[in-house]
Amino acid sequence: xxxxxxxxxxxxxxxxxxxxxxxxxxxxxxxxxxxxxxxxxxxxxxxxxxxxxxxxxxxxxxxxxxxxxxxxxxxxxxxxxxxxxxxxxxxxxxxxxxxxxxxxxxxxxxxxxxxxxxxxxxxxxxxxxxxxxxxxxxxxxxxxxxxxxxxxxxxxxxxxxxxxxxx
Numbered sequence: 001x002x003x004x005x006x007x008x009x010x011x012x013x014x015x016x017x018x019x020x021x022x023x024x025x026x027x028x029x030x031x032x033x034x035x036x037x038x039x040x041x042x043x044x045x046x047x048x049x050x051x052x053x054x055x056x057x058x059x060x061x062x063x064x065x066x067x068x069x070x071x072x073x074x075x076x077x078x079x080x081x082x083x084x085x086x087x088x089x090x091x092x093x094x095x096x097x098x099x100x101x102x103x104x105x106x107x108x109x110x111x112x113x114x115x116x117x118x119x120x121x122x123x124x125x126x127x128x129x130x131x132x133x134x135x136x137x138x139x140x141x142x143x144x145x146x147x148x149x150x151x152x153x154x155x156x157x158x159x160x161x162x163x164x165x166x167x
Contacts, residue, residue, distance in 0.1 A: 006095045009088050014103035015110045018082045026117035027109045033124040034162050048122040101166040123155045
């Protein structure tokens with residue numbers, strides 16, 4: 001059970017800090033899809049792939065005192081920031097998590113905005129379809145985001161760049 005918790009803690013530690021619940025969901029989903037051993041199940045949701053298991057795991061880590069969740073008011077909504085606590089760092093030092101290249105990938109993803117990561121994760125969710133079919137899915141399912149064909153092309157390129165980091 002705690003192996004999956006430790007993997008999530010490792011992801012947050014190598015990222016330094018992750019701002020936003022949506023961003024955290026997308027980063028873990030993308031990492032899973034490009035070959036990192038995260039086991040949370042994801043379903044397609046309003047903002048793209050979403051995992052109830054991941055949400056529960058984050059809550060458990062906060063309750064155990066391993067993860068710090070800071071709620072900040074940003075304009076008309078709340079935003080959450082996640083960092084590992086000292087207890088979390090100590091736990092990780094005693095429980096080795098071996099995921100080479102994770103830091104490179106997550107640091108890169110953490111530098112992207114949540115809107116772009118939502119697009120990338122949506123493209124990956126439909127990776128069994130052709131590029132044209134994926135583009136049509138994005139235009140249909142994400143019409144409110146007003147993604148352009150150029151942005152969808154950037155998402156495909158970004159996925160390939162991430163995959164190159166782990167080879």
